[in-house]
Amino acid sequence: MLKFSINKSLFLQALLATKRAIASKNAIPILSSLKLEVSSSAITLTGSNGQISIENTIPTSNENAGLLISSTGSILLEASFFINVVSSLPDVSVDLEEIDHHQIVLKSGKSEITLKGKDVDQYPRLQEVGTSNPLVLETKLLKTLIAETAFAASQQESRPILTGVHMVLANQEFKAVATDSHRMSQRKLRLEDSTTEFDVVLPSRSLREFSAVFSDDIKTVEIYLSDSQVLFKSEHISFYTRMLEGTYPDTDRLLTNQFETEVVFKTESLRHAMERAFLISNATQNGTVRLEIEADKVSAHVNSPEVGKVNEELETLSQSGSDLTISFNPTYLIEALKALKSESVTVRFISPVRPFTLTPADDAENFIQLITPVRTN
């Protein structure tokens, strides 16, 4: 039966990272538990919601952990409750010891708390992913790529495949694409040394959790694939997510180099103007903003008969091509601009009924977004 002592705040930090995979209400009740496994050289915390799983390992070699293992073993504990109890303890360290009937005693300072746990046999087996030949990426690069694409995935389960991000690695090019059929975001990354190839669709929600769990001090991440799961691995954290099944739509056919009108905006100033437009357009169902591009002026207009209207001249850095009037949901443009880190953005239009594209003025090759207009009149 397990017995160890550990630094409270380091233990708590690992518990909280693991808890990100645990839903307090799950169709499978046992998944609200956290699995605590103690080996002779480390403790491992496991949490899962059936979609993603997180394994967090604290080795005795971690000097900040103050980890002293007296006896090995494993137990399941109600995750939220256990974490609240650990966080309430008075001392800087905590002793944990399993006693009869899957109970665990926590001692810290003069406090002694006994909690009921469960047998680890009740915990489902998490699918395994082989760990050979990883693709190694800078964590920061992968998180940027996720931030630039995952938001554009669909939130609706009507077409499940669109809730994912399509990630393709082929010919030393890593491409990530997401679309909810109203807008699309695609980021490419050149990986000169890579010999790996894959083509997977990963849930955008899993990718956002990955970004939250892998903090910026984790320099690199190893990526492993099985038939149905992907494992993102650092020295002490293993993050598993299932893949989405199905064929991702061909998004390349949506992209064209053709355009009739081009305007370069300051990213932030355009975003603020669209946020004002959204306040008024949002008062009407399916409210849109109308962009008027004329030779001497680019302006935005909203008219929501119930609440009011907006008329606003937009600041531009440059403009070329024909005059054009186009209407769209300002939310899509706001979210697209938030994903853009460059100070200026190039927007290219073909016609009032064809999607328009956004590219950062400084990296048009590798990052492109597309927004579908709304037909009005």
Next chain:
Amino acid sequence: MLKFSINKSLFLQALLATKRAIASKNAIPILSSLKLEVSSSAITLTGSNGQISIENTIPTSNENAGLLISSTGSILLEASFFINVVSSLPDVSVDLEEIDHHQIVLKSGKSEITLKGKDVDQYPRLQEVGTSNPLVLETKLLKTLIAETAFAASQQESRPILTGVHMVLANQEFKAVATDSHRMSQRKLRLEDSTTEFDVVLPSRSLREFSAVFSDDIKTVEIYLSDSQVLFKSEHISFYTRMLEGTYPDTDRLLTNQFETEVVFKTESLRHAMERAFLISNATQNGTVRLEIEADKVSAHVNSPEVGKVNEELETLSQSGSDLTISFNPTYLIEALKALKSESVTVRFISPVRPFTLTPADDAENFIQLITPVRTN
């Protein structure tokens, strides 16, 4: 029709303070509006939820307001929406002008937003309170008194009078008491110069809102009373709250100087122990903590058969009197200790079935709290 220009951030600050009185969903729909009145020397913002009303005045003499009034008038505007629009404006200043049909145009930078408003005649008349012979208090003192008592008022409408704080000023003594019949908190304040006398019950929720609206840079507050309302007034803010009707129970009879057992605890250490106890006791309905006072040891115990148990020795500074075992809901003790600013707390017990009292070790005369035990076995 009104027309003025004003500094955006100062305007926004006043709007947000006024909005604290406005509920987004109110049984009286017009109360989701904010009243904007422009006189020749000031603008006044009014919000109300029927229980409390806030009037915020910005005079032209306020140099930070950059207030230029071109024309007087008044209009009702949907509060949340108007505030979101003002906060989205691009420039540091905003021009407001009423046009035909109760519409208002906001201009800021290159942005022009038109909003629909309503006729002020639709706004209910807020009851008036005469402004002569105020009681003047330090804002900080009044806010402390509220923080020490309002939390102990009832949250339940079954006995509406108990949702209030009983405030009595007589013989130069200001006394505030709140109780939900399980616990009580009473604070007294000596006001040497006061000739005013009153006896009112004010909703604890109103008092908490008052504390949020009157920031610490407002040095003093004037208090005025009518038959049914109280007005708290500073130079630019008028805060009205209705009184609760009915007779407040006689709480003085609950207090006695008699006691059998006295223990002095460190406030914070006792609170943390009770928070741990609460985590476990809370897993059981009506769960309690059992305090055991013995000659050589004071300890706390919880047993929740479903989840686990707590046994904890408590740090004491001193103790006297007979041994005693008493059970109570730890929530009441946690909240009582949070209201206490002193480092140590004196707890006095009569018997396991009689309420026990808490007093700050440094001001036992003026601040006393009382908690009713739970009979077990």
